[in-house]
Amino acid sequence: MTTTTTLAQVYREHPIHLRDIIPLDFNSIRSVPDSHVWPISDDFSSDHQLMVPIIDLKDPNAVKLAGHACKTWGAFQVINHGIHLNLLEETKMKALREPAGATGYGLARISPFFPKYMWHEGFTIMDSPTDHARALWPTDNARFCDVIERYQKQMKVLAEKLTDLILESLAIFREDLNWDVGSPSTALQLNSYPPCPNPNRAMGLAPHTDTSFLTILYQGSISGLQIFKQGAGWISMLPVTGALVVNVGDLLHILTNARFPSVLHRAVLNQEGSHRVSVAYFYGLPIECSVSPLLKLLDSGENPRYRPVTVKEYVDIKSKYFEEPLTSIRI
Numbered sequence: 001m002t003t004t005t006t007l008a009q010v011y012r013e014h015p016i017h018l019r020d021i022i023p024l025d026f027n028s029i030r031s032v033p034d035s036h037v038w039p040i041s042d043d044f045s046s047d048h049q050l051m052v053p054i055i056d057l058k059d060p061n062a063v064k065l066a067g068h069a070c071k072t073w074g075a076f077q078v079i080n081h082g083i084h085l086n087l088l089e090e091t092k093m094k095a096l097r098e099p100a101g102a103t104g105y106g107l108a109r110i111s112p113f114f115p116k117y118m119w120h121e122g123f124t125i126m127d128s129p130t131d132h133a134r135a136l137w138p139t140d141n142a143r144f145c146d147v148i149e150r151y152q153k154q155m156k157v158l159a160e161k162l163t164d165l166i167l168e169s170l171a172i173f174r175e176d177l178n179w180d181v182g183s184p185s186t187a188l189q190l191n192s193y194p195p196c197p198n199p200n201r202a203m204g205l206a207p208h209t210d211t212s213f214l215t216i217l218y219q220g221s222i223s224g225l226q227i228f229k230q231g232a233g234w235i236s237m238l239p240v241t242g243a244l245v246v247n248v249g250d251l252l253h254i255l256t257n258a259r260f261p262s263v264l265h266r267a268v269l270n271q272e273g274s275h276r277v278s279v280a281y282f283y284g285l286p287i288e289c290s291v292s293p294l295l296k297l298l299d300s301g302e303n304p305r306y307r308p309v310t311v312k313e314y315v316d317i318k319s320k321y322f323e324e325p326l327t328s329i330r331i
């Protein structure tokens with residue numbers, strides 16, 4: 001008998017303990033307490049000459065452009081993606097509700113791996129939003145659930161479209177893959193970065209790569225996201241009205257034998273003291289799916305760098321080690 005595990009169950013085995021959560025009233029605090037001061041060496045500024053590619057999904061060259069962006073940047077922005085801006089804005093407004101203490105609300109999962117707290121609060125939704133929503137707003141949750149469910153549905157469609165685009169750029173067909181072992185594992189994360197009295201000393205979201213195949217991020221109009229580009233350093237992802245950011249995640253990295261490397265990124269705080277919110281949709285492969293470098297992609301003489309891992313196994317590894325999870329599955 002096969003048992004189906006969900007992404008939420010896998011993460012439940014890696015709890016972030018409540019004692020790790022220190023109550024800080026982001027709304028009234030006037031200076032950054034020591035618990036939130038980060039040693040900052042590169043003052044969070046970024047090279048403004050370089051610009052992450054913006055891809056028009058209606059462009060006949062979109063496949064080629066997406067392949068190139070994944071290879072050289074690990075990220076791009078998409079326009080003409082077919083998602084209405086008002087749904088994105090609606091979801092963003094919902095993200096502004098800060099329901100302290102509830103399930104789904106809390107520190108970023110990566111927090112225990114860093115000595116200081118981040119200037120950030122997150123709300124994670126896996127599967128249906130209804131349980132969280134009912135607990136938070138017993139009589140007034142319908143609109144929240146409706147917006148979230150519509151957002152999840154549309155993001156899934158777009159994630160699948162982007163997956164096809166990326167596979168096509170690699171000349172890979174879905175039949176080459178063993179993805180029929182369940183439904184994709186997905187998660188939605190509402191990120192909140194309250195105004196910070198000293199944005200140069202605190203960190204929004206520490207540098208990380210996403211544990212996904214790809215991530216679609218809506219960041220609104222306030223900047224903060226930076227991606228790390230080898231040889232160039234931290235590059236700001238300029239907010240483009242209506243555009244969505246696409247990041248290469250670890251699973252795509254493994255599948256392509258690092259041809260499309262997962263992008264290291266972070267969120268810094270803005271100088272204007274604006275409250276920034278973002279909505280991230282993590283699109284992953286089925287939890288029981290085994291992921292390994294596609295032999296079809298290897299050049300002659302090129303060896304697979306990673307051993308096969310199931311998505312579940314990889315989530316376990318990353319939750320335990322965080323640093324260099326990809327190194328720990330190197331052959």
Ligand SMILES: C=C1C[C@]23C[C@H]1CC[C@H]2[C@@]12CCC[C@@](C)(C(=O)O1)[C@H]2[C@@H]3C(=O)O
Binds near residue numbers: 110124208
């Ligand atoms: C499906 C995911 C992806 C998660 C874990 C789980 C739900 C929450 C996601 C995030 C969101 C914030 C950054 C991150 C690094 C974190 O701490 O929580 C992400 C993490 C990952 O990409 O590993």
Ligand SMILES: O=C(O)CCC(=O)C(=O)O
Binds near residue numbers: 210217219224
């Ligand atoms: O808020 C952002 O711009 C980045 C969010 C992010 O990286 C994440 O949720 O994984």
Ligand SMILES: [Fe+2]
Binds near residue numbers: 208210
């Ligand atoms: Fe991320």
